Amino acid sequence: MPSAPALYDQNATLVRGGRASQPTPYLLKAEDPGLPLELIELIGEAEALALLESDWDGEFSPRIDAGAIRRASWFLENLQVPWLPMVGANRLGGVRVEWDAGHAYLIIDFEPAGEAQVMFRGVGHEVMVWRNEEIPGELGFCYAEVNRARRSG
Amino acid sequence: MAEAGGRDLRDDPAITGSVSLLRQVNPRKAASCVDWSAVDTDGNPRLRAGAFQRASLTAAQKYGYPVRTLSLFVEEAVLGEHATVADWAAQVRPGWGVVRIMAGLLRSEGDFLIGRDDLNGWIGHAVAWAGGSSNRADGAQKALAEHAVWLVAPDPHSA
Numbered sequence: 001m002p003s004a005p006a007l008y009d010q011n012a013t014l015v016r017g018g019r020a021s022q023p024t025p026y027l028l029k030a031e032d033p034g035l036p037l038e039l040i041e042l043i044g045e046a047e048a049l050a051l052l053e054s055d056w057d058g059e060f061s062p063r064i065d066a067g068a069i070r071r072a073s074w075f076l077e078n079l080q081v082p083w084l085p086m087v088g089a090n091r092l093g094g095v096r097v098e099w100d101a102g103h104a105y106l107i108i109d110f111e112p113a114g115e116a117q118v119m120f121r122g123v124g125h126e127v128m129v130w131r132n133e134e135i136p137g138e139l140g141f142c143y144a145e146v147n148r149a150r151r152s153g
Numbered sequence: 154m155a156e157a158g159g160r161d162l163r164d165d166p167a168i169t170g171s172v173s174l175l176r177q178v179n180p181r182k183a184a185s186c187v188d189w190s191a192v193d194t195d196g197n198p199r200l201r202a203g204a205f206q207r208a209s210l211t212a213a214q215k216y217g218y219p220v221r222t223l224s225l226f227v228e229e230a231v232l233g234e235h236a237t238v239a240d241w242a243a244q245v246r247p248g249w250g251v252v253r254i255m256a257g258l259l260r261s262e263g264d265f266l267i268g269r270d271d272l273n274g275w276i277g278h279a280v281a282w283a284g285g286s287s288n289r290a291d292g293a294q295k296a297l298a299e300h301a302v303w304l305v306a307p308d309p310h311s312a
Contacts, residue, residue, distance in 0.1 A: 045183070048183070049183060052183065056183075056184075057179050057184055058179075058246070059208055059212055059224065060208070060209075060211070060212035060215045060216070061208065061209060061212050062209060062211060062212070086185075086188060086201070088182065088183050088184060088185030088203065089183050089184060089185055090185060090203060090206060091203075091206050091207070091208055091209055091212070092206075092209045093209065096185045096203060098185070098201065098202070098203075100188070100199075100201065100202075100295075102299075105202070105295055107202060107294075107295070117291065119202070119291065119292055119294070119295070121295065127292040127293075127295065127296070128292075129288040129289075129291055129292040131288070
């Protein structure tokens with residue numbers, strides 16, 4: 001089985017980096033034949049989170065931070081994996097990107113103020129929680145582990 | 154004990170491991186609490202980790218809590234006021250789902266402390282907050298979602 005590609009460029013990390021901080025030209029990207037339709041829809045879901053008002057959950061959760069949406073969108077645009085994640089809001093005003101294979105999962109929270117958190121659990125292992133600089137420079141191994149768990153049922 | 158910002162949080166030893174707690178679940182897809190692509194035979198979507206993410210500090214402080222909290226209800230107290238959990242759910246948040254989680258699991262998986270406060274006159278309202286590290290509490294989200302049991306299915310039309 002080929003190894004999973006990197007989930008993001010090591011020169012532009014999850015929490016900082018030039019490209020990640022730029023606005024995402026979603027409409028232009030939507031015309032890009034290089035992006036599969038499913039991925040374009042996913043990016044659209046991420047960008048639509050900007051429409052959530054504050055208190056969107058009835059418990060005073062803040063509006064979703066524009067910078068978090070930009071970074072999540074950039075991340076999604078640059079995904080090169082066959083199994084696409086779920087995307088939604090998190091209660092900190094960020095964007096949650098989540099691969100869930102039951103006992104194995106990878107959750108990436110793009111949070112306001114350029115922060116990020118990753119939660120990863122491989123089969124038979126304890127959950128790992130990494131924040132900001134603790135996040136490994138390459139998360140492909142996490143994706144590979146979760147995808148392997150999904151494929152083995 | 155956590156104390157600041159108005160409300161005093163004290164872990165309640167009466168909320169033992171066997172106490173059943175209820176968690177209201179936002180049915181909206183964008184809320185990251187449920188996966189509507191995986192629905193069981195009873196119409197319950199798969200519960201996602203986000204259902205057990207603590208509120209932001211800013212949000213918690215609006216309720217007077219000094220730390221990030223997870224809002225819960227003591228099932229026994231709710232049933233003292235309502236005939237069924239479904240009746241209660243329909244009154245307080247129509248369309249939302251309700252799951253049951255045991256207090257012991259919150260304590261063991263996330264090192265949560267738990268206190269009942271009947272906030273705003275909501276009988277049985279309780280909160281859980283991190284008694285250990287924030288990472289420990291965050292890292293428990295998925296395990297709690299896996300062990301929670303649906304009592305009231307969320308309304309797919311509210312998704």
